[in-house]
Amino acid sequence: MRSRTFKDQVYDEISRIARAISNPRRLEIIDFIANGEKCVEDIARQTGMSIANASQHLQTLKKERLVRTEKKGVQVYYSLASREVYRAWTGLRDLTLLLSPGLRETVEQSRIANDFGHPLTLEQLSGRTDVCLLDVRPEDEFQKGHIPDAVSVPLAELEQRLPELPKDKLLIAYCRGMFCTLADEAVKLLQARGYQAGKIEISALDYELASTQPA
Amino acid sequence: MRSRTFKDQVYDEISRIARAISNPRRLEIIDFIANGEKCVEDIARQTGMSIANASQHLQTLKKERLVRTEKKGVQVYYSLASREVYRAWTGLRDLTLLLSPGLRETVEQSRIANDFGHPLTLEQLSGRTDVCLLDVRPEDEFQKGHIPDAVSVPLAELEQRLPELPKDKLLIAYCRGMFCTLADEAVKLLQARGYQAGKIEISALDYELASTQPA
DNA sequence: CCATTATTCAATAAATCAATTGAATAATTG
DNA sequence: CAATTATTCAATTGATTTATTGAATAATGG
Known part of the structure; x- marks a missing residue:
């Protein structure tokens, strides 16, 4: 019978993927490397974190298979494991825009600060x-x-x-x-x-x- | 200028939604109440948790506006705040099925145990x-x-x-x-x-x- | 082979999260 | 109004997570 342990395994496994993407720094990394493969130093510079910290977050993402790595010379280049990862990120982004007046306001105020209309x-x-x-x-x-x-x-x-x-x-x-x-x-x-x-x-x-x- | 604080606010806000859905019990709650509004006791029984625990998770979901509540008599009924929440859950579920051989195997073994073919x-x-x-x-x-x-x-x-x-x-x-x-x-x-x-x-x-x- | 560079690993402390328990609230029934 | 029931709140404990720091590894160039 499909028991509690079945459900536990299922929801545990899905929550591990969710946890991996539920950190602001890792979201920023995903959003960044979606545009093309980047090495740790690129990512650290772009996001303003230390290299060790960036590397650690990348390991977290890699452990859940969300990113893939390719070694080129001395550097390791990271990119998203598949288009579906980016799709999940945009889904989460759009859901938050829908649910969170705070986020909409932040974006709106940034537009005002930049003197753009919509x-x-x-x-x-x-x-x-x-x-x-x-x-x-x-x-x-x-x-x-x-x-x-x-x-x-x-x-x-x-x-x-x-x-x-x-x-x-x-x-x-x-x-x-x-x-x-x-x-x-x-x-x-x-x-x-x-x-x-x-x-x-x-x-x-x-x-x-x-x-x-x-x- | 769109500065680091802008990005921090943005990714923080999105990660809060992600964190809210990144717990296995809360995923199970979402999956359950998507089928129709349920009171705390229904949810506690279905998921095998204590009522206090279920209530606490529901508060977490409500704080991020993922669920809505309606009071009917003595009971409070919970349901998903919008279809988009369910869409995000299925997106996450399908991404995990894609990325995680472990989950695919768990589902497959459950089918075998139930003596079904596909x-x-x-x-x-x-x-x-x-x-x-x-x-x-x-x-x-x-x-x-x-x-x-x-x-x-x-x-x-x-x-x-x-x-x-x-x-x-x-x-x-x-x-x-x-x-x-x-x-x-x-x-x-x-x-x-x-x-x-x-x-x-x-x-x-x-x-x-x-x-x-x-x- | 040594120095350099890129990256990862390991250890720590502070912060956050989850489950449990028992009490508090609030509406309903007798 | 007292008793009951449904739900939430508050406090505690143990477990995870994060950022930081410094050391370790591993490949390359001289």
Whole structure:
């Protein structure tokens, strides 16, 4: 008979996966490495933790098979074990946005602080010819996957590459998504130089997920 | 500027929701009350915990707005705050089934112990006229929602109601889903009485989710 | 082979979480 | 109003988790 020990095993096992993703630092790691494989040092720098601490969190994720590792020379590169991991993260993110007025407010206030109105959506842009879509993430993340028709202009290179950009078009930046600051900074720089600029909050990953989900 | 404190707030808030669902007992509670509102005593009995313990877990879930309460007379009835909560739970369940050979093995061994082959799927049943679909959950859960064409025969009443059942059809039982034991017990009873019986592992909730997701 | 670099391991202390117990609250019934 | 019942609260204990620190490992380049 399917007894209590069966249920205990089942819910225990699922809760172990849940526990592995239930730490803010590890959520940030997942959100970050979803864009492309990163080594421990990248992750530590991005998240502001010590290398030892980052490594420890990565081990926790690895123990539950949420991330995979690949050794390249001296470095170990971490990436998500499968697309489903990213899907679970976005599910949790969207559930929290639904349930938590606090999170919605935090995001809203950040928009106000950045002097944006509501970011545009992809639908609002589709079909417009006066728009140039900029992927301001590092080039390797762009290579791994990007929104169709986007141009790779990493934030770090944006200033030097301003001459390449069309002056008569609306420049729309995007980055790693809703919680990433790269597009904000790009827009700020562009507006300071007199360009018409804005952002969308969807990421390349969210775009990909949205286009594969119905299938 | 979107600073570290912004990210800290964001990931903290999301991790609080994750933490709330990252306990095996609370997962079991979510899985249970998804079928319909239940009072603390129901929940304590179903999960085998003390009433005080169950209440404490329910408070944890309520603090994060995952469950809603309604007072009816002396009792407080708990149910999921929204369909999205159930969706997140199934997402986590399916991710774990994907990532964890241990969970797959536990489920598989339970099937062997119950002497079933692989449970049927709804697709295999659709269109067949020699099949009678039995919802063996308590009646109130059936009332709240069920798979089309199913008949409500709660496990507790099954024995007395055997005469109602068609002897010439294949009786397919379903219950609260993959981790619920009601259908197993129903099939065992039916087979012992000489009926052709089997089960499907999809629940009324999974069915509903699957049919609303594409929309 | 030594020095360097990237990463992981191990040990600790502070914080948080879970289960248990018994008391407190609050509505209902006689 | 007293007794009963359902539920929640509060305090305790033991177990986990987190961040920090410093040492250990392992691969590479000179």
